[in-house]
Amino acid sequence: MRRLLRLLREVPLPHRLLGLTSLSFLRLRNVCVDFPIYQGSSRSLKRALLATSTHGNLARDALDRINVRALSDVSIDILNGDRIGLIGLNGAGKTTLLKVLAGVYEPSQGRIVSSGSISSLLDTNVGLNSDATGRENIILRGMYMGIHPQEMRTRVDEVAAFTELGHYIDMPVRTYSAGMMIRLAFSISTCVPPDILIMDEWLTAGDAQFLDKAQRRVEEFVRGSSILVLASHSTQLVEQWCNRVILLHQGRVVTMGPVKEVVAAYRRLIDGAIPEAAAQIAAAG
């Protein structure tokens, strides 16, 4: 039965067979993101002014600004119905890419074009006031998602029910555990099905029962031609939730394609990365 369902899922949707244009999409072309790392004196206006007015060529040293290229030359097309998994080692650029997709970071080079409403779950406590109750926070966070408090008020009970937090929903959020915060954040962010849902890996911290429930909800709206982008370390989660996977390494897209192939490539990368690191240490020593 399960296999049959999966088979059905993999059959291309009719509008794609017909080559109709997508309803929602995210398209990235040669996207680069450079992070200026400001530390110490580069944060100082006085230093910056002195550096430029006295010795022009000393400016760089005096400013001690370091640029880190977090993403380089990323070109991806994410179309509706896609459930994209982003995998890669720590510091591979997963979160940066999510933030670019969410529109938080503007690429230093390249272009991103998107269509459709975006809901991003990058952090569990965005827009949450720790002294306010769960119920109040549903309205508060809804506001940051662009939902008017009046409309959100009609959804509070529904969201509260989905969290299964019981009487905790009327307690201040500061009393919540990490898992409870995840329940609350996920329930709010998906209460109005977004066209594009962007999630960072913190979701994996939720308990298995809630994860199942969350997966069912996500599958439901992805079937309604939406997009999911999920970053995770857990290949198991990616295998369960996603139909395409992007492997990032050092800010570049290594491969992108069906789950099994890319996950296998990721495993090879992990196996390769560890001896590589060992060799580096040996060379440095």
Next chain:
Amino acid sequence: MHAETIADAETGRIVELPEAPTRAGLAAIDLIEGVRKSWLWTTLAEQDVKLRYRGSILGPFWQTLTTAVMIGGMGFIYSKLFHTDLHDYLPMLSVGLIFWAFIAGMVTEGCGTFISVQGIIQQVKLPFSLHAYRLVYRNLLTLAHNFVIIPIVLFLFPHPIVWTRLIELVPGLVLISIIGVWVSILLGMISARFRDVPPIVASIVQVVFFMTPVMWPVQALGPNAWWAQLNPFFAAIDVLRGPLLGQPTSRYSWAILLIMTAFGCAASFAFFARFHSRIAFWV
């Protein structure tokens, strides 16, 4: 230059991306989108005011009480110090101080326009201008709470009020709010990049307070009054204080405010257009 085309993974067709909007275009979109989300920043600002005084009996009127006590205390002492009649001095001082608190509040808080909402900027895409509108509106709300002192003072120390002149408060407040928006965007960006700016601005505002005719009448400078009249802080206070106290507005004040609005908006817009894509990296 890379070709901005790529094969569509599903259909095999080449998809070309539309032209990118210009920086100025993006900045203008940001400012307009911010205005269109007015329900969001008004609600957030109201909440800011409420939360600041959560759990206290008087609520936001704590602020009013603090201001009233300050005006009372300073009024009695300084009227003796300056050998002026309390009847003349106290209305001038209270109106001046209330508007000073409004203007200085926007300038000092303006340094934190973006730093204080760092968590939001890093997680959700919202127009950056929205944070500036929220800040200005929040200060307008605080001003409204403090404003209740003014009728009381004017009742206790009656002044010849020319009712028709009160209409001048409207353009005055509108201009100052517009100035507040560009100041908070500009200072907010500079402060996000250079973290030593907020303390510098705070000390400058402190010094300017003593140089601005708030606690003392501008006439006290005698022939040197023009020197204080060119101070933009004075211009802002003057256009609001003049109509309330039935005094003539200083001759430069409106001109200074208009110039501040026009040039400030232009300069600030240029800066915002150039750097607004960096804000998320700075905070």
